[in-house]
Amino acid sequence: MKKKNIKIIDKTLVTLSELYSDKIANKLNEITELSAILNNIGADCLEVSQEILYLALPSVRSKNKYLIIKNNLDIKEYNDFKLIVHDYIMFSNSKEPERKIHVEIEIADATKIDSLKDITVLRGNVSGFTVKGLDNILLYDYKAVYKKLIEFFGEDLSLCPGNSYGCASAIAIEWLEYGGRCVSTIYGGIGGGCPLEEVLAARRFIFNDKFQGNLTLLPKATKLIESITKEKPSNNKPIIGSSIFDFESGIHADGIFKNPKTYEPYNPKRIGTERHLIIGKHSGLTALKKKLGQLKIELNEDTLPNILESIRLDSSRKERSLSDNEILDICKLAGGYIPWMRY
Template identity: 30%
Template structure:
């Protein structure tokens, strides 16, 4: 254990299912909440704040499902200082309540229309009542960073006397600095103390780490930093900062971090920023020739940690910054063995594609290599025609006629939209040659206006082999067809063919 944290065992209360779900536009079903809670427990989170029992019937159903699931993690629910909230927490089977009381004069007067004495009495009564009902109590000061610290200290001290098991300092609108944290936290460690930060000014992570160093023993976090406005402290970043920079063993199963992150992103429909630390798509992706060359010799040259540590893989993409080493590495993975002269020409052509502002996909590299090395690539599949029907009163349906290994195949499929229906019929038509799965789909507009060119990039997988491909047309469906067909043809080529 790092000496910086004394004898404290740092714990994690994850509030993805409560504060994280308050992200505008996010609404999870009870079943989705249960799935996320299961993964939170498996990764090693100590407490799961599974929602707010007072909020809705759906919230109560989710809390009951999660409470009855037998997870190792403690199950908590958000609660106001009101008996009805506490009664519902008990009824839903929660282990604990995150009992939140406004403590700044701004919140006390403007939000509640009360005074300090009234809020103090509400807090003491609620703590006592929750303990009588058999709940673990974490007494939380809302807007603590703007509160009178003498009042906050008295409320915390007497709350512990009334039976509160834990305390929590909430920086509700992200106004703390690490310097203020180091001054404000130590006098409040009257019981195990949590820190709950919001990221309005980008300091949630720094403030959380500062609080843990100053005596707090629990970090409130959300997966991917989800939450209202600019979000909360990101779980994955706190874990890896503690592990990597402070040499502190969190006890978290770090290899589950990326899969949990992507699960939450998929279920909440909140995409990850490409440059997000740890879990963003670019976190372990490299293009620069100098960087890629160094990585191929020693990964630590341009990576602070191994991507495998958090359940990821390194990715080297090609573009105008790519050097010979990275292009050769990509060619080797794709099964090509060019001589030095051929390699130099392939590198030059890759850079030309990148100079045009285009993504350089695996299919692009293979097409360039085939041309330079005078290899003949006979298509395994070709498209004769396709038709898509979609509209306000019609289920999106696509039909296609293809030639697959010389055999004519006609089929039809439906989907959630015209692109989805088209990709479904293409996959269905080549099923005889193996199961090809679409793993990623990305579209960019190349030019503006109603006749904009769209650039579609796809990632396809077959039998553990992954390939990226692209298509560019003014019609998004046609661009998608071009990208998927190019990728399928490359995946279905004979893996034993000679590309030397």
């Protein structure tokens, strides 16, 4: 796929301000570093609140392409959608701040898309539109919906998909695939938004649009978010989950040892992480030998089947894989040579 001029407007900072206002006041350093990383990993535009602006603008303004502050000028409720008119102040490194009008339309039901047509009369008075929601769009002919959106608002419409069904990333990626050029994201999908890192991964590993973001910074961004929110993403969350490159079962482990591409869509180093061999009830002798090698444990080959059986039993009893220290304890009982271990 050849794709040009994709633009990502990231709402992470403004979402943190809205959901964690009580936690960010003393997090100036984290906010400053996070804003720089969000830009470096691939976000083109960062939307911020007045609070974030007050905290961090002197430090972050020189590191990001754009900062956008929104002030709500008007909010109107209709039967099928909510219309929010924003007064945007846009900053860039090369320009003085300029004020623009931006319209955000919240609509949850994709079947009501025709009701948006009348809003296009505002096109001459605003700088851009964002359509937020459309959570159920994949249940219908979503390409027909995308076609109407482009007809109504043009390719530069920013789509901010909701994530009620866990499909926000798919909605955003299909939008870019179909012809849209702009999506709005939130790191980790905080607050129910489209996860920034998943869209960036799609650009890196699926699209051919000369993406220049540095995805090896993702672990740093995740740690900063954890520091600010005091919340950790689930271990199996795509792209940023701590366990997504863990492997255990005999067949899986054997495939990874022979050719990682058998199970991995991309090298974990490309997103700043590593694969981890874990040992548990599904592990085989080959995996156990690899783990013992990693832990620098030397054991007689004849003892390995019994050790593996002990590991499997312990893992089944605890209903989880075993930690390295737990494996060390079992091997110690078997008389394993552990050169760096203090007895």
